[in-house]
Amino acid sequence: MSIEVKNLTHIYGKNGPYEKVAVDNVSCTFEDGEFIGMIGHTGSGKSTLVQHLNGILKPTEGTVIYNGIDIFDKNTDLRKIRQEVGMVFQYPESQLFEETVYKDIAFGLNNYGIKGDEADIKIHNAAKMVDLDYDLLQKSPFELSGGQKRRVALAGVIAMEPKVLILDEPAAGLDPAGRISVLESIKNLHLTRGITVILVSHSMEDMAKYASKLVVMNKGKLELTGSPKEVFKNQKQLFEMGLDVPNMCKVLAKVRALGFDVPESVFDVEETAQVLCEILRREKC
Ligand SMILES: Nc1ncnc2c1ncn2[C@@H]1O[C@H](COP(=O)(O)OP(=O)(O)OP(=O)(O)O)[C@@H](O)[C@H]1O
Ligand SMILES: [Mg+2]
Structure with a gap:
């Protein structure tokens, strides 16, 4: 069970005046149960790359194999893949729109036909997993703090019980307490449910603390990969890419x-x- 990225290239606006090669012939494998940290300078292609892992973006070249299935094959059921590979986007709170937190968490489940008691149990379990008070479920998401909103977005994805969870800068813009709380919830999910986590972050401290494997992107290419110990040894190379240690x-x-x-x-x-x-x-x- 794994996600295999094979020679993936993504070009925005191909053959147009603003053509941009955002991901350039990247190949890598994310094994089941790993906690992967993806780092790279702004614009290095991290968000573009991860959005291919559940088929939100289509590659210009190359493909992604999820548990042996080519997710871009025309016969592949992408809805099923998206249920198993959950994605929390950068600044997900901007996508909260329901009148209550409860309905927001229920949104994805309802889309997949999961309703009533079955959905209710999953919503409460998800809220618990991300440390969201049940009292908040009937509030408007707009009444919540930044960290709470982030946790509502996370709960909406977790409620689907994904096997792989992709998080694009889940702690960006949060205060230190909110940051720790969100990241600890993710770590607990990884430990208790064995979910594969792919975490995109600019914070080397977070990477050192949580990731078991690192992927370093630079100008659309995969520049380095390995355990944090192996990657952080390359200080000079990281500095040259504009990254810290x-x-x-x-x-x-x-x-x-x-x-x-x-x-x-x-x-x-x-x-x-x-x-x-x-x-x-x-x-x-
Ligand atoms: N929709 C788009 N249309 C055109 N170019 C884009 C689009 N999205 C991203 N890009 C460009 O593709 C490159 C990679 O962007 P991407 O957002 O994947 O980088 P990133 O590593 O996630 O950056 P950040 O750390 O700032 O989130 C950048 O040069 C960016 O300007
Ligand atoms: Mg990004």
């Missing part, structure tokens, strides 16, 4: 520049503390 990588780079032997693959706070304690212990001897 987690703060701990920078701290340890400074320690390394002072002549200490520091492993290149360390990026989280606990491991950094261990490395620094070890150096202090050695220096005292």
